[in-house]
Amino acid sequence: MKIILLIILILSGNANAMETEEIISRQLEISGADEIYINDDINFAEIAGDLISFESPSSESIIKMFFEKMFEAVRESISLCLVVILVVMVLNIITNAVGNNAAVFEISFYVCYMVIFMMGTVSFKRATDIARISIDELNFFMKAAIPVLGSLMTASGGVARTAHAGASVIAISTTVSAISNVLFPVSTMSALISGVGCLSGERSLKGFSSALKKASLWGLGIIITIFTTIMSTKSFAAVNLDNVTGRTVKYAAGTFVPVVGGMLSETLGSIIACGRLVKGAAGGASVIVLLYLCLSPMIKLVAIIVAYKFTAMIIAPVSDGRLSGAIEEFTSSIVIILSMVIFTAVMFIICAGIIAAM
Amino acid sequence: MGVCLIGIIASVLSLVLKKDRPEFSLLVVLSAGLIILLLILPAARIAAETIMTISEIAGIGGEYITVIIKSCVIAMITSVSASTCRDAGNSALALKLEIAGRIAIIILAVPVINTLFNIILSVIK
Numbered sequence: 001m002k003i004i005l006l007i008i009l010i011l012s013g014n015a016n017a018m019e020t021e022e023i024i025s026r027q028l029e030i031s032g033a034d035e036i037y038i039n040d041d042i043n044f045a046e047i048a049g050d051l052i053s054f055e056s057p058s059s060e061s062i063i064k065m066f067f068e069k070m071f072e073a074v075r076e077s078i079s080l081c082l083v084v085i086l087v088v089m090v091l092n093i094i095t096n097a098v099g100n101n102a103a104v105f106e107i108s109f110y111v112c113y114m115v116i117f118m119m120g121t122v123s124f125k126r127a128t129d130i131a132r133i134s135i136d137e138l139n140f141f142m143k144a145a146i147p148v149l150g151s152l153m154t155a156s157g158g159v160a161r162t163a164h165a166g167a168s169v170i171a172i173s174t175t176v177s178a179i180s181n182v183l184f185p186v187s188t189m190s191a192l193i194s195g196v197g198c199l200s201g202e203r204s205l206k207g208f209s210s211a212l213k214k215a216s217l218w219g220l221g222i223i224i225t226i227f228t229t230i231m232s233t234k235s236f237a238a239v240n241l242d243n244v245t246g247r248t249v250k251y252a253a254g255t256f257v258p259v260v261g262g263m264l265s266e267t268l269g270s271i272i273a274c275g276r277l278v279k280g281a282a283g284g285a286s287v288i289v290l291l292y293l294c295l296s297p298m299i300k301l302v303a304i305i306v307a308y309k310f311t312a313m314i315i316a317p318v319s320d321g322r323l324s325g326a327i328e329e330f331t332s333s334i335v336i337i338l339s340m341v342i343f344t345a346v347m348f349i350i351c352a353g354i355i356a357a358m
Numbered sequence: 359m360g361v362c363l364i365g366i367i368a369s370v371l372s373l374v375l376k377k378d379r380p381e382f383s384l385l386v387v388l389s390a391g392l393i394i395l396l397l398i399l400p401a402a403r404i405a406a407e408t409i410m411t412i413s414e415i416a417g418i419g420g421e422y423i424t425v426i427i428k429s430c431v432i433a434m435i436t437s438v439s440a441s442t443c444r445d446a447g448n449s450a451l452a453l454k455l456e457i458a459g460r461i462a463i464i465i466l467a468v469p470v471i472n473t474l475f476n477i478i479l480s481v482i483k
Contacts, residue, residue: 083422090409090426104436107460108429111467115422118474125481188481 069296073303080123081311087115088315088323109320110199116323117195120330124191127304127334131341132180134297139176141293142348143169145286149355152282155275168351171230175347178223179340187216187340191333198326209329216336220343227347231354246272283356287349294345301338305331361394384446391442406431425470429463436462 090112150165190212197205254265308331316324368390375383406427413423436459440452 086409086413086423087426090423090430093405093409104433104440104456104459104463105430107463108426108433111429111463111470112426114467114470114474115426118422118470118477121474121477121481125477128481185482192478192481 066295066299069299070303073296073300074307076300077123077304077307080119081307084116084119084311084327085314087112087119088319092318113199113323113326117199117326120195120326121192123304123308124188124330124334127301127337128184128188130297130300131337132184134294134341135176135180135344137293138290138344138348139172141286141289142172142351145282145289145352146172146355149279149282149286149352152275152279153355155271155278165355168231168355171227172348172351175223175227176344179220179344183216183219183223183340184337186212186219187333187336190216190336191330194329194333195326198322198329213333213336217339220340224343224347228350231351280356283352286352286356290345290349290352294341297341298338298345301334301341305334305338308334361397364390364393364397387445388442391438395438422470425466429466432459432462432466435459 146165146169150162153162153165190209193205193212194209197209250265250268253268254261257264308327312324312327312331315327368386372383372386375386409427410423436456440455440459443449443452443455
C-alpha cells in the first residue's frame, strides 16, 4: 500500500515537473525570445533557458574572453601611441641636435604638433565610433528585449506594467538620441578646442573647453536622473495596480466558476508563477547580454585611455609641455566618452532590472 | 675629430686674415662650413635612414615622418645659412632667408594640414 502510494506520489511529482517545464518552455517560445539575434557568440534564449535551469555560463570562458578582448584592444591602440612617441622623439632629437633657439624651429614644431594632433583626432574619432556603435547596439537590443519582457509581463499578470514598458521604450530612445546627438558632439568639440588651445601654450581656450566638458557631464547627469525617475516612479504605481488585478482575477475564478473553480484558480496561480520565473530569467538574460555588449567597447576605450596616459607619461620629460598637455586633454575627453557608454549601460541594466523585478 | 680640427683651423685662419684681407677671411669661414657640412652629410643620412627604418618597423605612416624630418632639415639648413649671412654682416638677408625657410616648411606641410582639416571635419560631422 505504502509502495503504491509512493509510486503515485513520484509519478504525480514527475508529471507536475513535466507540466511546469512545458509551461516554461512554451512561455519562453511564445514570448519571442528566440527571435532576438545579437551575434553568433551569444544567444538570448539560450541564456534565459540556462538561467531557468540554474546553469550559469562557465566563469573560465568569460575570463578567457575578457583577456582576449583586452589584449586585442591594447594591440590596436598601441600602434597609434608608437607613432606619437616616435614623432616626439624625432622632433626632440633634431631640435636638440641643432639647438631650438632659432625661430624657424617654431614652424617645424607646429608641423610636428599638427601630426600629433592628427593622431589624437584619429584615435578620438575611433573612440567616439566605438562608443556610438556600442550605444546603438545597446539601444537596439533594449528595443528588441522590451517587447519580449512585456509579453512575459502580461503572461505573469502584469497588464499595467506592460503599458509601462511602452513608456520605457520612449524613454530609452529619447536618452540614446540625446546622448548621441547632443553629448557626443559637445564632447568632441571640447576635445578639439582643447587640442587647439594647447598649441598656443597660453590658457586662452582652456576655460571654453573645460566649460564644454562640464556641460557634457552635467547633461549626462540630468539625463540619468530623469530616466531613472521615470522608470522607478511609474513602476511603483503599476506594481500595486497589477497586484490588485491579479488577486481579483484569482478570487473571481475561484468563486464564480462552479465545481472546477478552485482548481482553475490554482492552475492560474501556477501559470502566473511560471510566467514570473521566465520573466525573471529573461530579465537576467537581458542584463547578461547588456553586460556582454558593453564590455568589449569599454575594454577598447580603456585600452586607448591607458595607452594615451602611458604615452603622455613617456613623452612628458622629453618634450615640450604643449605636446604632453594636448595628449592629456585628448585622454580626458576619451574618459568622458567612456563614462557616457558606462552610464548608458548602467541605465539600461537598471531598466531591465526594474522590468524583470516587477 | 676632423670636423673639429677644420673648425678650429678655419677660425684661427680667419682671425689672422681679418686684419689684412677681410674678404679672404669670409671665404675661409664659408669653405670650412661647406666642408664640415659635406663631412657630416653621410652621418646625417644614416640618422635619417635609422629613423625611417624604426617607423617602418613600427608599421606606421611613413609620409608624416618624412614630412617631419624634411621640415626639421629645412629649419636646420635655413638657420645655418642665416647665421652664415649674419657672420658676413648681412642680417637683413638672414631675415629674408628665415622667412623663405618658414614658407618652405608651410608648403611642405600642406598635405598634413589638408589631412588634418579633413579629419576634423569628419569628426565634427
